[in-house]
Amino acid sequence: MxxxxxxxxxxxxxxxxxxxxxxxxxxxxxxxxxxxxxxxxDFFNLMWAASQNSNSVMFGGGKENRKTALRYLTxxxxxxxxxxxxxxxxxxxxxxxxxxxxxxxxxxxxxxERFLSRFREGTPKWAAxxxxxxxxxxxxxxxxxxxxxxxxxxxxxxxxIFVTSGLMAAEKSDGFVVVWATVDKSAGRAGIKAFVVNxxxxxxxxxxxxxxxxxxxxxxxxIVFDDCRIPLNNILGSSEVKTTTEGFKGVxxxxxxxxxxxxxxxxGIGRAALDCVREAFDKAGxxxxxxxxxxxxxxxxxxxxxxxxxxxxARLLTWRASWMxxxxxxxxxxxxxxxxxxGLAVTQVTQKAVELxxxxxxxxxxxxxxxxxxxxxxxxxxxTQQINLLIVARRxxxxxxxELN
Numbered sequence: 178m179x180x181x182x183x184x185x186x187x188x189x190x191x192x193x194x195x196x197x198x199x200x201x202x203x204x205x206x207x208x209x210x211x212x213x214x215x216x217x218x219d220f221f222n223l224m225w226a227a228s229q230n231s232n233s234v235m236f237g238g239g240k241e242n243r244k245t246a247l248r249y250l251t252x253x254x255x256x257x258x259x260x261x262x263x264x265x266x267x268x269x270x271x272x273x274x275x276x277x278x279x280x281x282x283x284x285x286x287x288x289x290e291r292f293l294s295r296f297r298e299g300t301p302k303w304a305a306x307x308x309x310x311x312x313x314x315x316x317x318x319x320x321x322x323x324x325x326x327x328x329x330x331x332x333x334x335x336x337x338i339f340v341t342s343g344l345m346a347a348e349k350s351d352g353f354v355v356v357w358a359t360v361d362k363s364a365g366r367a368g369i370k371a372f373v374v375n376x377x378x379x380x381x382x383x384x385x386x387x388x389x390x391x392x393x394x395x396x397x398x399x400i401v402f403d404d405c406r407i408p409l410n411n412i413l414g415s416s417e418v419k420t421t422t423e424g425f426k427g428v429x430x431x432x433x434x435x436x437x438x439x440x441x442x443x444x445g446i447g448r449a450a451l452d453c454v455r456e457a458f459d460k461a462g463x464x465x466x467x468x469x470x471x472x473x474x475x476x477x478x479x480x481x482x483x484x485x486x487x488x489x490x491a492r493l494l495t496w497r498a499s500w501m502x503x504x505x506x507x508x509x510x511x512x513x514x515x516x517x518x519x520g521l522a523v524t525q526v527t528q529k530a531v532e533l534x535x536x537x538x539x540x541x542x543x544x545x546x547x548x549x550x551x552x553x554x555x556x557x558x559x560x561t562q563q564i565n566l567l568i569v570a571r572r573x574x575x576x577x578x579x580e581l582n
Contacts, residue, residue, distance in 0.1 A: 181493070183254065187247065191254050197227075198262025203544075206263040209394040210547055214386055216345075217266065217394070224270045225301040249434070249499040253441035257492075260445025261452075264551045265392035267442065271350070272296065274342055275435055276304030276373075279355040282430040283371050283413040292373055295351060305346035306355045306431070307337035307400055315564045317357070318366045322402065324358040329409050331372055333358055333380070333402040341558070343398025344383050352376045354400065355413070371413040380405030391550035429509065434502060436512040436559050440495040440519035443555035447488045447523040450530040450548045454481065457534055477533060484526045491519035510572040517565035520556035527552040 183191065201220060209217055259267035273280070273296050280292050296302055313319040322335025333356060337343075346352040354374045361368035374381050385399040458465070458481075465478050474482075498511035527549040531538035538545045556562050571581050 181496075184247070187251050187254055190251060191258055194255050194258040195261070197224075198258050202259070202262030202266050206266065206544060207541075207547070209263075210265065211393075213388060213393040214396055215394070216269070220266065221269070221271050221301050228272070229297065247500070247503050249437070249502040250496060253437050253495055253499045256438050256441040257445040257448070260442040261449045262445075263394075264442055264446050264548075265394040267445075268341065268392055268395040269345075271301035271303050271345075273304045273352075274346075275306035275431070276346060276353055276355040278435050278438075279306050279371055279431045280304075280373070280413065282434050285414065288373070288410075288413060292353060299351065302350040302352040303342045303345035304352045304354070305340050305342045305398075306357075307340045307343065308357045309337065309339045311336060311338055315561055318369070320357055320359055320369055321362070322356065322358040323362070324356075324360050324370060324372055324412075326360075326409070327406070330406045331409060331412060333372060333374065333405040333407065336399065336401050338399045339387065339558070340398045340400055342396060343400050344386055344396040347374075347376055347381055347383050347398070347400055350376055354381065356402065372407060373411045373413065374402075374405060374407050375411075378405060378407060389554075391547070391552070391554055432560060433507075433509050433512045436516035436565070437495050437498040437502070437508075439555055439559045440491060440498075440515040443519040443523035443552065444488055444492050444495065446548050446552050446555070447484075447491075447519075447526040450527045450545060450552075451481075451484055451488065453543060453545050453548075454484075454530045454533050457537070480529055480533060484529055487518075487522040488526060491515065491522045494518050510569060513560070513565040513568040513572070516559060517562055517569060520562050520565075523552040524556050 201223065205217055205220065209215060256267065259270070273293055277293055277296070280289055284292070292304075296304075308317055308320070310321060313321065322333065322337065324331045324333050326332075335358060337356065340346075340354070343354065346354050353376060356372045356374055357369060358372060359368040360370055380403050382401050382403070383398045384401050387397040387399075389395075389397060455465075458477075463477070465481055466474065467482075469478075471479065494511065494515040498508045498515045501508035501511055527545070531545055531549050534543070534545060537543060540546070560568070567581065570576070571578065574581070
């Protein structure tokens, strides 16, 4: 029998984080949306302390969690709750983030310990992943940032844009940035490798922090690498560069792990919007008549049920993709399905929520207009809607990227 219930342990985690989201994140959400790029250090310190006490579920904060069988499923449930509180604040929480995900999926056992152990102690830290370039967005195979070996070092040169938490990871903490670069341009995808650049490394400079429509408390940075020298053993995986697609597979494996997390964040935002509409309906005496024949439902009832159904479908896809990661199963198809569905669902749900509440939805009285702004990024980063649908089609039909693009 298929069981869609969460375990008592995961449910307890969900309830605990919901309290944090409601009483710690919601009260400051509007303030830090307006004060773009200012950091709520009291909140960060609180979350950092909590992560140290409970150990990190995702990144091996202790022996107990390294044995956790469902750490990815636990993580997406947690992300949904924190994003229900505020997606921008969630993304900004000090953690290994996407950089840590890259280390987990592409690094050796020694590298995982070396780079992630620092997140178990000390002051708040961030890590980031730098892939996108001014001339390279969805086509990660077109990366032009170079890594050239020079004795016992790699020398990086290039520019990366739209790096989530790039400022905090590169300059403001004892963290790191995972940079995807090519060691051989003529080799195409085969030449792409991942390199860990520690915070404060000479030659790595944040030159711009973007002003954005949503998730405004989160910094999104441009980082320039100018003769940036890093140790030879900071290349993720084998230090021996081979003419294979090993490096590019590391990029894709990172996305397979991170896309369900983006989907979970989208679901959390969508659920927040749906809850807001439900509360408004309750105050107005409007009842959603579940079980009533569709022909007898009002337009608002049909809209509300459709919103619920889309979010629930996205959640089940996300849980499935995460469960597969926990089982060590390949989940490229499922991760892209979850990301594509959740990104589209949250965009439609938040827009419809604003519409259903009319002028109140459009006003700043509620956080609803903010959630609509925050939602859209989930349909863009970690692979756009179009890219993820392409991946789904290729996986189902058995086509290569050259055959279907």
